[in-house]
Amino acid sequence: MSCPRPPRNAVSPGQKTPEVARAARVWHDGVALNDIRRAAPFVHLTGRFEVADHDPTRLTESEWQSMRQEAGELEYAWQGTYQALIEAAHAEPALRALYPFTSHWALRFSTTTRPRLTIVGPCLTVGSDGMYGVGRGFITPDLGRFSTAHEAVELTASLTVNSRRRSSPAGARAARITSRVRTRLTTRRSLRATRSLEPRKFGSRAAWMRTTTSANDLGSGSGRPVT
Incomplete structure (x- = not known):
């Protein structure tokens, strides 16, 4: 079961103590995530869903769902451009089949799920100027900068597919x-x-x-x- 995200506003000592205890108890007892939300309304769910058998395909779908939800709820000035990047990457079949994760808000991909990630292809970044970068690392977009998320995702998908093809037996x-x-x-x-x-x-x-x-x-x- 995925752990629910803590509430957005910090809970001061003495506030909502019964609700916190109730949420911890039902989560410990294996209650479904939606039922935890009903038992403790202040809990904010991450968007991930339960994958009891740890199926890689379902875990990948769950991570994408969580990432898309998070991108839509960010409270930063660059929220719009970042969400556009996540949505464009999810719309690309070659990337949607991979496990997504972020490092310093740079979008990366893996052929395996956590905790043992196998990174493949370049990473995608969003600049403060609204440009989308593609690079071998998240520091410098040395493979290209683009004005639209679609262009950056298209290049990333092409490079990722070619990289996987060359690395296969x-x-x-x-x-x-x-x-x-x-x-x-x-x-x-x-x-x-x-x-x-x-x-x-x-x-x-x-x-x-x-x-x-x-x-x-x-x-x-x-x-x-x-x-």
Whole structure:
């Protein structure tokens, strides 16, 4: 069960003590979250729902729901731009399938749920100027800055999908094969280019062959004259 969020306004000593005790008791007894809200109306739920079997898909859906609710309730000047970013990311299927989390209000993604996160792709940030950043870290948007959340999310989704494809076993094997093929093609092109230039450089292929033979003989120490 997910723990409810504390009330927005701090409870001073002696205030709402019975309600706090009641909320703690029903939560300890395994009461459903909505029933906790009814038992203690001051409790503010986070938006996460119960996932009894810890199913990763359901946990991801729960985290997205909580994040979207939080973005809509923030009381900061940049609330609107931040909420637009969260909604745009959630609307992108490639990112919605990943587990979302934030660090210093930077949106990041993981292929696994808490507590063992496996980070994938870049992170998304919102600047004080209303611009959306994409970066390899949350300090600097070194991969791009955009005026709309959709553009930033589109780039992030593309980079994330490509990163996951390369890191998969099949992707790694395909990359190795591609590298070998490119190496062979490059070698063949170099040989063809060399063979096409050799006769022209020495006037004729026969002259080139005699020069090559001479160089080989001298290198081997035979000292045979070239005829």
